[in-house]
Amino acid sequence: MSMYQMENMAAYFKPGGPVAQAVPGFVYRQEQADLAQSIAEAFSRREFLVAEAGTGVGKTYAYLMPAFLWSWREKEKIVISTRTKALQQQLIGRDIPALLNATALDLKYMEAKGRENYLCWNKYTRILAGKETLSEAQQVFITKILNWAERTRTGDKQELSLDADLMKHWPILAADRR
Incomplete structure (x- = not known):
């Protein structure tokens, strides 16, 4: 897998992959890898994607990883909107730093509220x-x-x-x- 490859997104989530190495206690979930791959493909084709996944699938990492890689590759900004401030704080305080560490990408991010x-x-x-x-x-x-x-x-x-x-x-x- 070449670095920052959107075409094989699922490889980032495999046991021993970049996410598993950067996130203590990370558990591989096939549904998460599949969702991340679908999201990466939608980004690459510049299409919309509506996806549904149950609790515990790992939706946050599944959408963040392809979003980061696409943003870096295309030199485009992304906006992530959450329903709750609690999830927003989880993203800013834990998930985003962990995934940026997994990719070694130097992306800037910030929190914005109403x-x-x-x-x-x-x-x-x-x-x-x-x-x-x-x-x-x-x-x-x-x-x-x-x-x-x-x-x-x-x-x-x-x-x-x-x-x-x-x-x-x-x-x-x-x-x-x-």
Whole structure:
């Protein structure tokens, strides 16, 4: 198998293959290898693919591996959208780094969420300038996040470790369409 070959995608998942070597405890699943091969073929033909696979098949690796190889080969960006933030965090924190390690590809990746997850700097500065009327509870919330707001590089509310009673005030700072 030549390096970064889309045509034999299943070989990446074989026992002793690149994924098995890079991911401790990886277990070969024929369904996963077949799904990865089908996805690779769809990428190569620039076609859509609708696929269904049950729990435990290994869908995440099956779509990530061909997506990475296609992105690298074609010098194209890819977007992976998840239904839940939990899966998104699993991808960013574990699965993507593991598969990039398995391929030795130098691909850049980042996490993006809906705008309501991010601090709106305009809202924040208006509040600090006294241009918004806040309840006492909202003022406490702003006081608690001042240091974070001035230092955050992402503005992602997930960086905050505040209790739910305080976080219910997040909408006064959340980015929106305005």
